[in-house]
């Protein structure tokens with residue numbers, strides 16, 4: 001049975017792009033008779049608020065996107081992440097990194113295509129440092145292609161050493177890094193299908209690598225086209241007219257779901273619909289690959 005999930009960060013109200021991901025993830029799992037889990041990614045204590053988590057859940061319920069088990073809160077799972085972090089450390093695959101953001105920008109050219117910085121391994125061979133010197137923890141990546149077949153975009157392959165570099169699994173402030181927590185949570189929850197925006201395509205090989213080291217099965221990844229505004233930018237919290245607070249003032253749930261289903265190629269007109277009514281028509285083959293202007 002497919003187990004899908006939706007994993008929002010409670011750092012603000014959901015916007016139309018978040019709802020698009022939630023709807024397609026829900027349809028993908030439910031159209032195959034699967035489960036759909038909700039995980040609140042409140043791993044960054046400085047940015048997360050319970051009030052946002054409550055609003056996200058209220059909005060999902062209002063939309064008819066119901067989840068199957070009690071939601072998981074990453075903020076309550078530090079002991080679990082510690083356990084798997086220690087497993088990686090014992091494999092000798094981690095080292096402390098003392099670099100500041102300024103160090104990283106000064107020593108490496110940003111990756112041409114999207115401004116990311118590829119970490120060059122600066123701290124990998126440092127002599128031992130004072131124990132109280134603040135450090136992030138990085139995971140050593142292999143110089144090999146890590147490939148997977150995306151359920152929507154087909155075969156993808158990335159050399160982590162060349163395109164990402166050793167990446168952080170625990171931040172300098174002690175917070176667990178996204179790439180560790182996500183793999184542990186998906187693995188322990190039995191998530192078998194990850195549906196999310198294609199902006200996270202490069203996270204997938206990192207997560208496959210961590211899953212391999214920790215012995216978790218590899219989920220199927222299905223990436224989605226992004227919703228973009230008229231200027232060609234990905235929808236974000238800046239587009240406040242498209243956040244759920246504003247949208248709920250002017251639309252019914254069925255109008256929003258129907259409009260998103262139309263954008264996703266699932267119905268010829270943006271006619272009102274409930275998520276259940278879309279199950280029969282759902283197919284990944286109908287969903288476009290190119291980004292979608294709203």
Ligand SMILES: [Zn+2]
Pocket residue numbers: 096097098099121122123
């Ligand atoms: Zn460093």
